[in-house]
Amino acid sequence: MAKSDNFTRELPEGYLPVKTVDVGDKRFGLLMNLFGALLTVAVGVGGFLLKFRGEPGSAFPDFGNVWIFEGWLFGILIALILYLVLHELTHGAVYRLLTGEKLTFGIKLTCAYCGVPNVYVTRKTALLSLLAPFTVFSVAFLVPFFLLSGLLSFSFLVLFALHFGGCVGDLYDTILLLFRLKGKLLMRDTGPRQTFYVLSDGEPDV
Template sequence: MNVLSLPAGYRRIGGVDLVRDRRAMLAVNLAALLLMALLFVLGIFWVPLSLRFRSGMGALVEGILLLGAAALYMVLHELVHGVLMRRYSGARPRYGFNGLYAYAGSDAYFDKHSYRIIALAPVVLWGLVLLLLNLLLPRSWFWLVYLIQILNLSGAAGDLYVCFLLHRLPADLLVQDTGVAMSFFAAES
């Protein structure tokens, strides 16, 4: 059940605010950094960095390309969230960036199943796309694509954290995700 207004008999039972809750924000960001470091080390075993370093204009062009690809990835990641929010609720999502997180948000209320799909679809979709690119493109492109994959997987730490929390919440749960804050609602007993 995905709805635009909270049904009668539902009350707020909790939530996550990754901007105001410093403890949750630090935990999620620490997990993201640890995952980033682990993936970086694994990448070094796959394609050594010594094959990657360039100097001069080549390095500058690659740096600009990496920054552009990272920005494009963040937009596409949030777009997947937003497209699914709209598909499940019919309501137009809103997009933004608060200085720490890019986000897609909605005033709609999503059931657990729908929200899990909304939360995890970008990391799965782009993870597969980036994996295929890494397998199909020449080895010289590995680090450019793999660094975006690291951004994909580590950047999904907040989505994974919320999905972990959902696992322990009631089956009739509704989630409202306004961007970087999620509120959880359940039927009163």
């Protein structure tokens, strides 16, 4: 399939903006982050009960001295920063592969982002890019969580829970695309802000 089937440079006639999602907006961004934090806690506690219910002590084997714990925290922090970069690069790789267009990357108080600001992408392109990091890193963190044991397994659970909560914006857009916004659709993604355009049939919008 040609790249040109995945996006358009000009908004075709008849498409009207019906929804904007802007995680760069302070109020909305804060709300999303709060919801993401709740998801992280829920997933973390759920995973912990699932794996370590039998012997909760095995998740924290040798934190006998505080330096080991601090070293572990530092390791998680480094992994998290690396993850954040790779997450955005994964969005970007899909956008780049499907459109060949210029990308934008950045970081705000409320989010890190990647967009393809100069074009309007199809629903399929939008979904593939939105779901790519969620899918890739869910597998990358869940497989070692289930296969390994003790502190290593616990560490991957922490990363998975943070990843899951961090995908809240991507998942929100995905739900809109799959279940809420019907009809012919194009999306403009400037990074923190996604605008959804739907082909109007002349009826008033809901």
